[in-house]
Amino acid sequence: MKEISKLMEYRSGVKVVDATLRDGGLVNNFNFTDDFVRDLYRTNVKAGVDYMEFGYKASKDMFDVNAFGKWKFCNDEDIRAIVEDNDTDLKIAVMADVGRCDYKTDIIDRQDSPIDLIRVATYLHTIPAAIDVIENAKSKGYEVSCNIMAISNNQESDLRVALDMLGKSSADVLYIVDSYGSLYPEQIARVSAMYMEYAEKYNKTIGIHAHNNQQLAFANTIEAVGDGVDWLDATYASMGRGAGNCAMELLLGFLKNPKYNIYPALQFVEKQMTKLKEDGVVWGYDIQYLITGVLNQHPRTAISFTKEKRKDYTEFYKEITAQE
């Protein structure tokens, strides 16, 4: 059985990454108040969270800065206004989407930036482009992770080639990403074993980013940590695209390292996340996400269904299983 299953010990290499602003920002177009972001930052520090992802470094050529909140772009000065000198143990992360980020100009040298970690998000068919972002960020002094998205729709043999390429790159952390929330824990065990092969061969760390389409985001995350995966993404109240992510408060309740503290997380959920929901921001598990998860499809149809406030799950099921 699993190493972590002793349940009285912990593995010191385990790190918790808060992705609330980044994945949650996909739900509200990154329109978080500064009060929310400051409170989130303080909460992460108090809760012992290791990394806080502020959002995307999105290309301003591709995206209208007036159409989104500022965390779509994560200007260094906007982060600095929140964290000042960040004299804490919490490290700062942003995501660079391959093909949608002007990384050569928008990511400056780490010594001049409040950012510690660049998270490179890629599909399997853009690995060479991802490696270009990785090497650029590494040369500027950053820690670098690489998230390979939508692996449940890829061939295992292709994924192995990608892991070998990334293994030879400068990336520090390679992420398992269950973009469609379609994987069961027993599949996570198999995928983790595959990633761990390359982690051992190339001395990399493995992370996991789960989605909650089948109420398995937390379960898949703790499955993975038992399989040797060290970096764990979570968001407060599961806030994230569609069905959302692994809930930070569940994860902090599980982890045994005494540096983690669930109480500030509960405070934050009570004060900030409940209010977001009351204000009409919608995310989280529902039947339409179950259906796209079971069918291993991108959740975009389910997100539209949600936005239209539809409740005719059976019609939706018929629509997205239509053969013609």
Next chain:
Amino acid sequence: MKEISKLMEYRSGVKVVDATLRDGGLVNNFNFTDDFVRDLYRTNVKAGVDYMEFGYKASKDMFDVNAFGKWKFCNDEDIRAIVEDNDTDLKIAVMADVGRCDYKTDIIDRQDSPIDLIRVATYLHTIPAAIDVIENAKSKGYEVSCNIMAISNNQESDLRVALDMLGKSSADVLYIVDSYGSLYPEQIARVSAMYMEYAEKYNKTIGIHAHNNQQLAFANTIEAVGDGVDWLDATYASMGRGAGNCAMELLLGFLKNPKYNIYPALQFVEKQMTKLKEDGVVWGYDIQYLITGVLNQHPRTAISFTKEKRKDYTEFYKEITAQE
């Protein structure tokens, strides 16, 4: 890795037990309309569900029949009015709570009853009384299962004694019950291994009944089925006490036996369960249940918190962790 993880096959011994009326009845005092119950029965037949639990056989000396809906008592004639001759593959179950059921008089011979299965619910300290109910039901011709509740608060050595006693009894199925929703999948794996020892020794079948306090009811159920557990409890839309149970629609989406069919389950959730929620019946995962789950406590404090429509999670946390 797990047998079920081949994910293309199935184990024919796996059975699905719908506990919506019984565990869900704890949420609305068993006040289901006949339309709801008939629709549920038809849905279970169409979905390929193996057993449908109608409710409790509660003692009319202890409980006022006017204070509850009829499924608290499950008179045979009330079941018969729904299922008539039950000329289907769906079997009918009721629960007999040890110490709260006049089983000698209220459970008649199986040949005269629409009921097929008596589910005996017991705590660890009432195993001899449970065995009395088991043997009585068996002598009347029923299939019999035994649910040992609240095992997460018991000693493993005591549980082993109980499993040995029940192994020697006439019970057909022994159930793992995570009453507090406090167990993680890796603990379910260990508990399942223990139950399987006795299953093999005494030729019994093992079942699981999970609660969703930590969003793990489905995950724990599919962990268990991968460990050899055959009987799986679920409820539509997770309806059940407190945080509710494993969702039927998630479970039917997972199981590969072609006799199971998710579509009628989606129809039922769309038509009936959405309406129950709109009518103000409250159940399901929330932070107060996470907290009692993590702390391995009975959810009664969290249920009160819910009924009072409180949202001050941090005060609740302090109340139930008070040392004085």
